[in-house]
Amino acid sequence: MATSDGGVKEQQRSETKQQEPTLYNVVLLNDDYTPMMFVVDVLETLFQKSPAEAYRVMMQVHLNGRGIAGVYPWEIAETKADRVAAVARDAGYPLKATVEEA
Ligand code: TYC
Numbered sequence: 001m002a003t004s005d006g007g008v009k010e011q012q013r014s015e016t017k018q019q020e021p022t023l024y025n026v027v028l029l030n031d032d033y034t035p036m037m038f039v040v041d042v043l044e045t046l047f048q049k050s051p052a053e054a055y056r057v058m059m060q061v062h063l064n065g066r067g068i069a070g071v072y073p074w075e076i077a078e079t080k081a082d083r084v085a086a087v088a089r090d091a092g093y094p095l096k097a098t099v100e101e102a
Contacts, residue, residue: 003069006082016023017076018027018068020073021073022073022101022102023071023072023073023102024071024072024073024074024077024099024100024101024102025068025071025077025099025101025102026047026068026069026071026072026080026081026084026097026098026099027066027067027068027069027097027098027099027100028043028057028058028059028066028067028068028069028084028095028097029061029065029066029095029096029097029098030064030065031093031095031096032093033094034088034093034095035093035095036058036062038091038093038095039058039061039062039067039095040054040055040058041054042084043057043058043069044083045082046069046080046083046087046095047069047070047080049069050072052084052100054059056070059087059094062097063067063094066087069084069097073098077099078099081097081098081099084096084097085097
């Protein structure tokens, strides 16, 4: 912006835009050993899904090999995926989740 003294002032931003954080999908993977009801329970407890939505996502993973459990900023997505592996390991199941850019 030109000023009266001939200088150039930087354009003021009237609305400072907040940058949204990049989001990541926590992707649940199918396996042959984890019981369906265990997966439904994980989706309800770690991903705050309703019973109906948890069942729908579980069946999507069971039939298609993978499905999105939730969408979060990086740190939270990584923590959720780690928690999935931890609760599954504690229960003796191979259930795993990966994190991918949304
Ligand atoms: N395929 C598993 C079974 O038949 C169920 C299952 C669903 C496992 C989703 C993992 O992410 C998963 N018991």
